[in-house]
């Protein structure tokens with residue numbers, strides 16, 4: 001970390017109007033990029049792009065709901081800064097757009113609009129838009145530059161940073177994708193004002209994840225400030241988004257392609273969570289961040305059960321999510337068997353050679369990758385959770 005992530009007094013939020021987090025990527029050619037976080041970033045997007053990436057032909061990819069809120073504004077500031085705009089591509093909102101036919105349509109649209117290798121793709125929206133647009137950028141003309149403009153909390157603290165792109169197939173989420181880094185991430189926290197509280201909470205779970213996996217003081221900060229952040233406090237939002245991005249930037253710089261294990265820690269709660277999402281059937285009754293919150297509670301409960309982590313830490317994780325209205329157990333209206341969920345965990349792409357590889361914890365802020373976790377213990381934790 002290049003700058004102090006946390007104040008000496010964990011209760012404080014240092015103030016500054018704009019924060020820049022750098023993602024430094026190793027390699028022969030410099031591939032690092034900035035994440036600019038602030039409250040006027042959307043208004044300045046045209047000049048920020050011009051100053052860093054030059055005057056460009058730009059093609060905005062968004063979904064129709066986000067486009068209604070922000071497309072005209074973004075297009076206007078891009079034009080005012082001298083960029084040329086190609087006709088935009090708007091997806092239908094929702095996870096169902098994250099599939100191969102939509103990807104093909106977007107690519108076809110971009111080529112028809114006259115995209116060339118210098119054209120900048122701009123992803124304006126949440127995780128679905130960002131993942132699909134990033135994949136399109138990595139494929140079009142064997143790779144065109146792209147900028148992420150994340151408008152959801154989940155995208156701002158996770159999916160827009162780090163270069164994972166992807167679409168879903170019948171074999172699972174993100175089963176087709178690439179690692180392809182953006183050239184710039186422009187994060188305007190004022191876009192969070194348009195998010196329903198449930199979406200805010202779901203994104204917030206991914207913020208807490210960084211504290212749980214590697215930074216106990218940040219978890220303490222979340223305990224004190226989480227409610228404030230969800231109520232819309234700007235300083236708390238900026239501080240949390242910048243802190244989360246700093247954490248992620250450090251991990252991505254260390255293990256860009258998830259090959260050494262460092263990046264795999266970002267999957268804390270995800271193998272449990274993905275199984276739940278798959279069991280529910282992606283019907284919208286469980287948001288990704290909600291499933292991950294439940295998954296993190298279960299990962300800590302399992303760690304405590306295995307004698308790896310103090311039981312009190314598992315209780316604190318559960319209590320924090322519960323206090324903010326996040327779910328900590330599967331929806332009561334849905335009936336699953338522990339066996340179904342374990343089978344789905346095995347289908348998760350992080351399961352290797354039939355054994356369950358899970359991110360567990362020695363305590364808050366001390367996650368590690370555990371290979372060969374006994375399936376019986378995982379089953380016991382699911383069963384216990386579903387009994388309430």
Ligand code: GLY
Nearest residue numbers: 158162164263266
């Ligand atoms: N969302 C996990 C990662 O980017 O690696």
